[in-house]
Amino acid sequence: MTNYWPRFSRDNFENSVPPIDYLNWYIPRLQEARTHNLSFSGMQYNWDIQGMLGEKIADIGKPYMADIEDPRIIIAKREGVSPDNVLITHGATQGINIALLTAIASIRDKVDGKIVVAAESPTYAPIPQTALILADEVIRVNKTPPTTGHGHWRINYEEWETAMKKSHIIMITPISNPSGWGLHIEDRNWIIKHAEENDVIVIADEAYNDAYRHIEQSRAIHTFGDNYISINSLTKVYAMGPIRFGWLISDSKTIAIAKNIFMTFSGVMSSPTMRIAAEALKRLDVVDKEIEYYRSENLPILRAVLEKHGIDWNEPSGGVFGCFELPNNLDSEVFADQHCKENELLVVPGSMFSDRMTSWVRVAWSIEPSLFRLAVEALDKSLDSALN
Numbered sequence: 255m256t257n258y259w260p261r262f263s264r265d266n267f268e269n270s271v272p273p274i275d276y277l278n279w280y281i282p283r284l285q286e287a288r289t290h291n292l293s294f295s296g297m298q299y300n301w302d303i304q305g306m307l308g309e310k311i312a313d314i315g316k317p318y319m320a321d322i323e324d325p326r327i328i329i330a331k332r333e334g335v336s337p338d339n340v341l342i343t344h345g346a347t348q349g350i351n352i353a354l355l356t357a358i359a360s361i362r363d364k365v366d367g368k369i370v371v372a373a374e375s376p377t378y379a380p381i382p383q384t385a386l387i388l389a390d391e392v393i394r395v396n397k398t399p400p401t402t403g404h405g406h407w408r409i410n411y412e413e414w415e416t417a418m419k420k421s422h423i424i425m426i427t428p429i430s431n432p433s434g435w436g437l438h439i440e441d442r443n444w445i446i447k448h449a450e451e452n453d454v455i456v457i458a459d460e461a462y463n464d465a466y467r468h469i470e471q472s473r474a475i476h477t478f479g480d481n482y483i484s485i486n487s488l489t490k491v492y493a494m495g496p497i498r499f500g501w502l503i504s505d506s507k508t509i510a511i512a513k514n515i516f517m518t519f520s521g522v523m524s525s526p527t528m529r530i531a532a533e534a535l536k537r538l539d540v541v542d543k544e545i546e547y548y549r550s551e552n553l554p555i556l557r558a559v560l561e562k563h564g565i566d567w568n569e570p571s572g573g574v575f576g577c578f579e580l581p582n583n584l585d586s587e588v589f590a591d592q593h594c595k596e597n598e599l600l601v602v603p604g605s606m607f608s609d610r611m612t613s614w615v616r617v618a619w620s621i622e623p624s625l626f627r628l629a630v631e632a633l634d635k636s637l638d639s640a641l642n
């Protein structure tokens with residue numbers, strides 16, 4: 255049987271690179287184009303790119319340098335930092351690569367021996383697996399569901415302290431995929447304190463943070479000072495994944511290193527990406543409002559169906575996705591590929607994120623309410639057949 259969860263070791267891939275297994279599960283299922291889709295962890299919003307760019311759309315293949323508003327400046331203003339604290343990247347995933355390369359470059363000559371990275375689980379596979387490529391050793395640290403079934407997923411201080419003591423860098427996702435829950439404020443403060451005590455660089459993938467801005471504890475990691483790198487993009491919250499636009503925010507010395515790395519590997523950002531992003535960045539509030547609308551319309555329907563099936567639902571306070579555990583340890587890959595498939599529905603099994611989540615299912619309310627209603631009807635039927 256194939257395992258799809260993220261890897262934290264190079265076992266069986268010595269002198270090679272392990273695959274991003276979950277894509278081998280997900281891409282063929284997307285290609286099936288099932289009628290109903292609750293699998294998108296990112297907001298689905300149809301940007302009118304032609305309307306936004308107007309006649310300038312004819313220039314997308316020309317250099318952008320002099321004739322667009324610099325997206326770095328727009329982001330810097332939005333985040334309350336200087337443009338020197340911002341590096342634009344091709345998406346958050348490239349941001350993960352560059353952030354880690356930057357962190358390693360900034361310590362390499364003072365570290366005697368192996369570079370060790372601690373990375374959180376469950377997670378988005380490119381986080382630990384970028385570390386498997388670039389660092390010498392990766393230590394897995396866990397976040398676990400609340401014992402009561404409700405509230406934040408938490409970290410174990412003993413486990414994390416042992417890992418931090420051995421590590422030079424820690425990689426976290428403050429808003430977790432697939433739980434949709436933010437880092438508990440006590441856990442965040444604990445991580446900051448221990449990172450400082452142990453001289454550990456913190457890299458935070460904040461791809462989902464913007465949908466939680468209104469929640470007081472969603473403070474970005476870069477605001478804690480030097481040696482903290484925040485990663486973000488327009489993919490998840492602002493529905494612009496296909497243009498591949500993201501950014502890093504950190505202290506200016508760190509960003510200067512990141513910029514040299516970006517230029518070494520990528521030269522400059524692509525012109526269509528920069529031109530579209532420069533316009534979209536001025537209109538993000540349109541999507542913010544749409545997310546709130548989707549939450550208000552879609553969540554009550556989802557809650558009712560899960561309750562009907564006796565499923566304990568731990569609803570995150572922001573964003574567009576969450577996850578639940580199937581009763582009786584039912585296998586969620588079987589649920590997705592048999593029961594949901596029979597009802598033309600796509601959901602994401604928890605096994606894409608962790609070996610400890612084989613009976614969990616991630617669902618998203620990121621689609622337009624009339625489509626969502628039909629998708630939840632399909633979920634209802636799929637649960638009926640799986641549980642009875």
Ligand SMILES: Cc1ncc(COP(=O)(O)O)c(C=O)c1O
Pocket residue numbers: 295344345346347348378427431459461486487488489490495499500
């Ligand atoms: C935590 C996390 N970061 C980043 C991404 C991808 O972001 P991007 O498309 O900007 O590379 C994902 C996608 O699933 C994700 O879950």
